Amino acid sequence: MRVIAGKARRLPLKTIEGMETRPTTDRIKETLFNMLQEDISGSFVLDLFSGSGGIGIEALSRGAKVAYFVENNKKAAACIRDNLKFTKLEKDAIVMECDFLTALSRLEGKDVAFDLIFLDPPYGKGYEKQVLQYLSQSKLAKEETLIVIETSIKTELKENKDMEQMGFLIEKEKRYKTNKHIFCRKKEQEIEERE
Numbered sequence: 304m305r306v307i308a309g310k311a312r313r314l315p316l317k318t319i320e321g322m323e324t325r326p327t328t329d330r331i332k333e334t335l336f337n338m339l340q341e342d343i344s345g346s347f348v349l350d351l352f353s354g355s356g357g358i359g360i361e362a363l364s365r366g367a368k369v370a371y372f373v374e375n376n377k378k379a380a381a382c383i384r385d386n387l388k389f390t391k392l393e394k395d396a397i398v399m400e401c402d403f404l405t406a407l408s409r410l411e412g413k414d415v416a417f418d419l420i421f422l423d424p425p426y427g428k429g430y431e432k433q434v435l436q437y438l439s440q441s442k443l444a445k446e447e448t449l450i451v452i453e454t455s456i457k458t459e460l461k462e463n464k465d466m467e468q469m470g471f472l473i474e475k476e477k478r479y480k481t482n483k484h485i486f487c488r489k490k491e492q493e494i495e496e497r498e
Contacts, residue, residue: 304357307333309364311390318355319378327357327423327453331479335451336361338477338486339419342449343367346418349410349443351403351434356383358421363392367419372398373406403430407437416445423453431458432465435487439469444489452485 304316307329327335335358336343344366350359351373359370374380380400387393399406403424420438424430431452438444450471456478466473470490477484 304355305329306357306361306364306390307336309361309366311360311364311392314390316355316357316360316386316390317382319376319382331482332357332361334477335484336365339449339451340365342419347415349373349417349420351406351420351422352424352430353383353398354379354423356386356398358423359383359396360386360390360392362419362421363395364390368395370396371406371410371417372396373403374398374400375402403434404437407434407441407443410443411441415443417443417448420444420448420450421453422451426455426458435466435469435471439471439489446489446491448488450487452487453482454485456481456483458483 304318306312306314306316343362346362346367348359348362348367348370350356350370353359353372353374356372359372363370372383374383377400380398383398387396399409422431422434431454438450444450466487471487472490474486474488
């Protein structure tokens with residue numbers, strides 16, 4: 304695994320051994336960032352379920368202003384810190400070693416809103432829905448915030464009416480062999496039509 308483009312281009316990244324994390328492959332990461340190219344420069348990025356930090360580091364390398372990494376696994380959080388140090392991107396990064404709900408709650412108090420939120424939770428546990436439920440009532444995500452969910456090819460959010468009820472619209476879906484990326488944003492708030 305390596306950084307694809309930007310300041311830290313071609314630098315290799317460490318990952319932890321075992322099946323505790325699922326690093327996004329270089330090919331999929333390159334495809335994803337080609338689609339996100341316009342959204343990265345100067346952005347505030349939240350990388351939930353960060354694993355080895357490859358997504359947030361790629362965003363920083365390509366010009367994101369700040370990236371927050373949220374990872375509950377101690378070994379993975381240490382790996383993120385090592386990768387940030389090695390790529391010399393640690394000054395623009397904040398690593399939060401805690402569960403995602405604790406992290407979201409702590410971030411709420413910082414008066415920050417993100418331009419890009421990426422989440423790649425363990426498959427089949429319903430964490431995607433929990434994150435979206437939280438963000439639907441949070442100022443951490445604005446209407447312009449792009450939320451990218453990496454999930455199993457079998458996860459059906461597009462057909463799920465809950466997405467719309469929570470206030471999100473799916474813009475597109477990119478499928479790969481075993482997984483997919485779902486791109487969504489908060490729906491525009493209803494504006495009173497009495498004007």
